[in-house]
Amino acid sequence: MPILGICLGMEMLFDKSEEGRLEGLKILEGKVVMLSRRTVKIPHMGWNNLDIIEKNDCELLRGVEDHSWVYYVHSYHTVPSDKNIVVASSDYGIKIPAVIEKDNLFGTQFHPEKSSEIGGIIIKNFIKVCSSKK
Secondary structure (H helix, E strand, O other), rough: OOOOEEEEEHHHOOOOEEEOOOOOOOOOOEEEOOOOOOOOOOEEEEEEEEEHHHHHHOOOOOOOOOOEEEEEEEEEEEEEOOOOHHEEEOOOOOOEEEEEOOOEEEOOOOOOHHHHHHHHHHHHHHHHHHHHHH
């Protein structure tokens, strides 16, 4: 069954977070840390572009152009142990993992449901993944 975690939903897939005392779901190895208050405005709220790392291999980003704009609302970001699961990032003072993909797990730090046409493409791509896995 494919799973898409959006923002906090993606963060919950990891081991632990600075946001609270409870453990994450521990499906993916890594942690969630707060953005640096010294270098950026928190929360990161607004439009930012995607730097696609693995365009050809990423099912979620099919038809999405490199440097497309997506909408963020977050104060934390993931730090995956396996950097190979990061298929796109955004620059907000640091490189933020924007899209992750591993097997049947997909995650976006941004909100595709608020990201206009690009978000629509991403959601349709996830529906195609779900349909093909039946």
